[in-house]
Amino acid sequence: MTDAATLYGLCGAALVGIGLYGLIVQAPLLRKILAFNLIGSGVFLLLGAIAERAAPGRGDPVPHALIITGIVVALSATALAVALLLRLAGATGRSTLSPEPPPPAPGERNGG
Amino acid sequence: MNGAWLLLDLVLVPMILAAALCAVGARAQFTGIVFYIVYGLLLALAWVRLGAENVALAEAAIGAGLTGVLLLGALARLPAAAPAEPGADGSPGTALRLAAAILCAALALGLGAAVLALPEPAPGLADVAAAHLPATGLGNPVTAVLLVWRGYDTLLEVVVLLLALLGVWSLTPDPLWGGVPGPRHRTRPEGVLVFLGRVLPPAGLLVGAHVFWAGADRPGGAFQAGTILAAVWLLAIMAGLTDAPAVRGLALRLVLVGGPAVFLGVGLAGLATAGAFLGYPPDFVKPLVVLVEAALTLSIAVTLGLLVAGAPERPPR
Structure with a gap:
């Protein structure tokens, strides 16, 4: 059963890498939020692999409880990030953090 | 029986990684979010394989379900005129992408090495928890x-x-x-x-x-x-x-x-x-x-x- 723990642990490590790449490279903020969630679940999977190693077949309940807490907190952080993004889009019409915004009509929009 | 489970793992893990790659790399944001939901459901299966049914329920309901609804709802409310996908909106160039890819690969390899180097008699609290569970x-x-x-x-x-x-x-x-x-x-x-x-x-x-x-x-x-x-x-x-x-x-x-x-x-x-x-x-x-x-x-x-x-x-x- 240790094989399964190692396999999913490696999967978690790869997910952290994939998520971090998306977070760095993608410009749209919604994509960054999605990538951030991928990093989070990769970390949870690493923790899950450790739980499985500690008690093969049934898992260590303490990391499991930590992971459930983490999933819920990740959702609340995601909801706050989405609300910030929607407010940014409402105020500026943009959904990226491009440093030099190409304003469609300068002076027409004022931040709300 | 152990072999059959291992076969399932060897199918499931590549599917999870492929769904994650598609979620990050999909051309359209809508497609990416749909792949993210698929990814969350596959991950719930992985949690069942790791003996964590409680986490599987949470992942399916919160990670895939509510997060998916949240992201789809945000996409629908974002201004459609926002510069869609072409790289003129501040997306990094090839050099930066390459550097980021190398950095992220190095991080993933480092984490993977850490997984392989975990101590062999794995420490844990499972036995302590099992011993004290009847008292609750x-x-x-x-x-x-x-x-x-x-x-x-x-x-x-x-x-x-x-x-x-x-x-x-x-x-x-x-x-x-x-x-x-x-x-x-x-x-x-x-x-x-x-x-x-x-x-x-x-x-x-x-x-x-x-x-x-x-x-x-x-x-x-x-x-x-x-x-x-x-x-x-x-x-x-x-x-x-x-x-x-x-x-x-x-x-x-x-x-x-x-x-x-x-x-x-x-x-x-x-x-x-x-x-x-x-x-x-x-x-x-x-x-x-x-x-x-x-x-x-x-x-x-x-x-x-x-x-x-x-x-x-x-x-x-």
Whole structure:
């Protein structure tokens, strides 16, 4: 059963890498939020692999409880990030953090 | 039998990684979010393989379900005119992409090496938890960890949920303060969404109540059940069968703080009855845990539903 723990642990490590790449490279903020969630679940999977190693077949309940807490907190952080993004889009019409915004009509929009 | 399981793992892990890659790399954001939902469901299967059914329920309901709805809802509300995909919107060039890819590959390899280098007699608390589980009267060790042994974590977690909701609400534009989140959904009365909105809630309520009740002894619990109830509520709102409440309502706010307040009250009572904050008198552990979980389930359902609904977009009625 240790094989399964190692396999999913490696999967978690790869997910952290994939998520971090998306977070760095993608410009749209919604994509960054999605990538951030991928990093989070990769970390949870690493923790899950450790739980499985500690008690093969049934898992260590303490990391499991930590992971459930983490999933819920990740959702609340995601909801706050989405609300910030929607407010940014409402105020500026943009959904990226491009440093030099190409304003469609300068002076027409004022931040709300 | 072990070989068959290994075969499943060897199919599942590449599928998870492929779904994650598609979620990050899909050309259209909508496609990426759909792949993310698929990814969350596959990950729930992985949690079952790791013997973590409680986590699998949470991942399927929260990670795939609510997060997916949240991201799709955000995409629908973002200005469609936003520069779509071409790289002129501040996307990094090839050199930066390459550097980022090397950095991320190095990080993944480092984490992978750490996984392979984990100590062989793996340390853990599973045996300690199993030894002390009978004293709680509960059958689900994860529920015992969440509500008995590490009650601090869970109490602070539900407070974090409330703080996140306050953060979302505080982004309301001034004229809409205390108003109603989201648009008023109007759907064709004979449409499939209305049909599902009528058919699924009774089953969803039943499943939610069962997951709450079963959580004491089997996989389940307050967070998973609260999420299912929130999903039922959101479905009814999206089908136009009911409307989201104005966030200034007093009854709504009482429900929101009810769960944490009951948890805090029981925890404070523990000072007198068990000699410790968040302690339970030995003979009443299970009834008190079920009471706290019931209050938490309701509060979590409403909090999660409002978190996904977002900041108010219409003035209060």
